[in-house]
Amino acid sequence: MEAIKNFINACAVPSRMFPVIVLLFFFVFPVNSFFEKYNKLFFLDRLWTKKGGIFLFSTLTMFLSIGMLDENFRHTVSKPDNLPIVGLIYASLFFLWVALSQARENDLRLEKNEKPKEWHDSQEKILVWPDLVSIELIAMLFALGFLFTWGILVDAPLEEPANLATSPNPAKAPWYFLALQEMLVYFDPALAGVIFPTLIVVGLMAIPYIDNNHKATGYYTFKERKLAITIFLFGWIILWLFMMVIGTILRGPNWNFYGPFEYWDPHKVEALTNINLSEYLYVIGLNMGLPGNIFIREAPGIFLISLYFIGGGFLLTKTVFKNLFKSLGPLRYSFFLVLLLFATSLPIKMTLRWLFNLKYIVSIPEFFFNI
Amino acid sequence: MLDKLKKLLENIRQTQFVRSIFRMGGGFPRDVRQRMFVMLNNFFMHLHPVRIPKHAIKIKYTWCMGGLSFFIFLVLAVTGMLLMFYYRPTVEFAYGDVMDMNEQVPLGIMREIHRWGAHLMIITVWLHMFRVFMTGSYKPPREFNWVIGVILLLLTMLLSFTGYLLPWDQLAIWGISVGSNMAAASPFAGTEGPGASLLKIGSINFVHKGADARFVLIAGRFIGEAALVRFYVLHCVVLPFTIMIFMAVHFWRVRKDGGISKPL
Ligand code: HEM
Numbered sequence: 001m002e003a004i005k006n007f008i009n010a011c012a013v014p015s016r017m018f019p020v021i022v023l024l025f026f027f028v029f030p031v032n033s034f035f036e037k038y039n040k041l042f043f044l045d046r047l048w049t050k051k052g053g054i055f056l057f058s059t060l061t062m063f064l065s066i067g068m069l070d071e072n073f074r075h076t077v078s079k080p081d082n083l084p085i086v087g088l089i090y091a092s093l094f095f096l097w098v099a100l101s102q103a104r105e106n107d108l109r110l111e112k113n114e115k116p117k118e119w120h121d122s123q124e125k126i127l128v129w130p131d132l133v134s135i136e137l138i139a140m141l142f143a144l145g146f147l148f149t150w151g152i153l154v155d156a157p158l159e160e161p162a163n164l165a166t167s168p169n170p171a172k173a174p175w176y177f178l179a180l181q182e183m184l185v186y187f188d189p190a191l192a193g194v195i196f197p198t199l200i201v202v203g204l205m206a207i208p209y210i211d212n213n214h215k216a217t218g219y220y221t222f223k224e225r226k227l228a229i230t231i232f233l234f235g236w237i238i239l240w241l242f243m244m245v246i247g248t249i250l251r252g253p254n255w256n257f258y259g260p261f262e263y264w265d266p267h268k269v270e271a272l273t274n275i276n277l278s279e280y281l282y283v284i285g286l287n288m289g290l291p292g293n294i295f296i297r298e299a300p301g302i303f304l305i306s307l308y309f310i311g312g313g314f315l316l317t318k319t320v321f322k323n324l325f326k327s328l329g330p331l332r333y334s335f336f337l338v339l340l341l342f343a344t345s346l347p348i349k350m351t352l353r354w355l356f357n358l359k360y361i362v363s364i365p366e367f368f369f370n371i
Numbered sequence: 372m373l374d375k376l377k378k379l380l381e382n383i384r385q386t387q388f389v390r391s392i393f394r395m396g397g398g399f400p401r402d403v404r405q406r407m408f409v410m411l412n413n414f415f416m417h418l419h420p421v422r423i424p425k426h427a428i429k430i431k432y433t434w435c436m437g438g439l440s441f442f443i444f445l446v447l448a449v450t451g452m453l454l455m456f457y458y459r460p461t462v463e464f465a466y467g468d469v470m471d472m473n474e475q476v477p478l479g480i481m482r483e484i485h486r487w488g489a490h491l492m493i494i495t496v497w498l499h500m501f502r503v504f505m506t507g508s509y510k511p512p513r514e515f516n517w518v519i520g521v522i523l524l525l526l527t528m529l530l531s532f533t534g535y536l537l538p539w540d541q542l543a544i545w546g547i548s549v550g551s552n553m554a555a556a557s558p559f560a561g562t563e564g565p566g567a568s569l570l571k572i573g574s575i576n577f578v579h580k581g582a583d584a585r586f587v588l589i590a591g592r593f594i595g596e597a598a599l600v601r602f603y604v605l606h607c608v609v610l611p612f613t614i615m616i617f618m619a620v621h622f623w624r625v626r627k628d629g630g631i632s633k634p635l
Contacts, residue, residue, distance in 0.1 A: 081542070084490035095434060095498055099505040102431065119634040121426035128419045129406045132428045139435045140442050147446065147491065151483030158473060161466045162544035164593060171545040174535055176493050176528060181549060190564050193553025204521045207504075208514035217507045218632040225507065232504055368556070369565035
């Protein structure tokens with residue numbers, strides 16, 4: 001048992017778990033025919049059948065309930081303020097299944113040139129009283145019952161009185177902000193705490209104006225909106241939910257990583273020190289001191305960042321997004337590309353950190369400017 | 372006996388008093404005509420259309436998540452007002468008042484309902500957004516209602532954030548510290564943000580610890596009495612008021628944009 005737990009702890013390290021999950025993601029949600037082939041080959045499309053749903057549900061439940069036998073796991077997961085996140089994991093998996101199983105059904109119909117299921121239902125008109133109001137009443141009673149049960153079973157936490165002199169270790173924001181706090185590991189607070197959240201809000205608002213595929217409205221489908229759905233799900237599942245779960249459950253004292261079955265030892269030391277690109281280049285590569293002039297010092301980093309946005313953008317436009325560029329037009333497409341490049345910069349920076357212990361690509365602490 | 376009771380009820384319904392309350396006389400609507408009138412003649416029901424396409428009431432389609440978000444908001448408003456009777460937003464009293472709610476009130480679970488309700492509302496709003504995305508319901512003519520939705524999402528999270536400080540315990544003050552420290556890193560507007568040090572004339576800084584984004588948020592150099600009052604006012608007055616206005620527009624737009632999205 002210990003060996004299995006240690007194995008799981010070792011697998012859960014973000015630098016191992018993250019690439020696996022990202023890879024899996026693209027096979028589960030195939031954007032193109034290449035991934036679709038393997039998706040079919042490994043029966044991943046069956047996840048959205050009834051049996052697949054039972055499989056997903058029981059795997060998750062099994063992991064959680066076996067995990068609960070472990071003291072450390074139980075301790076983090078059953079903190080009153082962390083319970084909602086367990087609920088959220090279940091709920092988001094369940095509703096992902098609800099959405100995609102209907103999408104699968106509709107996609108099969110659309111392939112046969114039939115109308116989606118919702119179209120048939122929508123042909124019939126019904127009266128709001130009593131058909132809708134009764135459902136609403138039941139939903140309200142159910143929600144109220146759920147809240148009362150939760151309120152009776154679990155006391156709202158109240159810790160020691162506020163005291164700015166003794167800080168808890170780790171100091172965590174509430175769980176719904178922990179994807180942002182987790183980003184602080186990889187990015188400067190200006191980016192993780194202010195610029196990225198702003199871009200998330202702007203990006204979300206921009207969705208209806210960027211997506212000009214106006215066809216698939218009012219029914220669940222995957223095939224007709226592959227790219228849109230894949231990008232949205234990547235953001236929702238990987239960049240938001242996954243980061244949030246890591247931040248809530250797997251980060252302990254000093255924001256160090258702790259496996260799900262690992263004791264939160266406050267004296268655990270992370271031996272790694274992270275190095276800036278400029279130090280890599282001038283100190284380690286060229287064996288000299290850092291140049292005194294900020295711009296010479298940071299020129300390589302600035303060059304790389306520009307290369308990423310301009311060169312990378314250009315390359316994507318010429319290759320995978322060639323058709324998309326045509327269909328979106330220059331204005332929509334530019335917005336799309338900039339937002340996308342910002343979003344993918346997170347996994348890229350994470351990878352660079354794991355591979356090279358890279359701290360910042362551009363680091364100008366003189367102006368609190370770090371990328 | 373039952374007949375007599377029915378007759379009595381019917382008589383009560385026919386009184387001038389009851390008929391003046393319910394514009395349709397307060398009877399239980401039985402035929403199609405009455406069922407349509409009940410929706411049209413009642414202020415609260417008037418939020419709804421009279422007839423809708425059948426797919427729109429399928430739980431599989433909307434998951435009820437928008438409606439539940441609204442309902443939980445109402446629960447939070449009611450429980451929140453109850454909490455306000457007992458809570459004083461000062462460093463001296465806040466913690467003790469919350470402690471008393473836990474320990475002195477018999478069967479008191481209003482604080483629990485309010486706290487867990489807040490968590491639940493975040494989850495339902497996220498899932499509602501997910502459903503709207505997956506059904507492609509943000510597409511024309513509903514683009515702007517999606518934008519209003521994102522604002523509602525933001526307001527919901529800000530409500531939770533501001534409420535988190537009010538118990539004035541360690542969890543509260545340190546949870547909020549993490550957030551407010553990020554404000555100090557705002558570009559140009561925060562002392563530790565990029566560009567802030569450029570905003571100066573000679574040796575006079577415009578952006579310093581006593582005048583930056585963090586200072587605006589917590590009304591001081593560190594989280595104290597002023598921050599508590601600021602968060603209290605935001606949490607109990609400003610944000611609920613704002614979110615109600617946006618919700619009203621959101622619901623109105625759902626109907627004006629042609630009701631729940633449907634396949635063509
Ligand atoms: C406080 C939060 C919110 C409340 C109370 C709320 C409430 C509702 C309700 C009751 C509906 C009717 C249909 C349904 O229940 O699904 C609805 C529809 C809609 N909501 Fe929200 N909503 C909220 C947040 C959001 C968010 C975060 C978004 C998206 C970012 C959004 C976008 C929409 C759109 C586009 C529709 C039209 C859907 C359709 O026609 O199928 N709403 N909302």
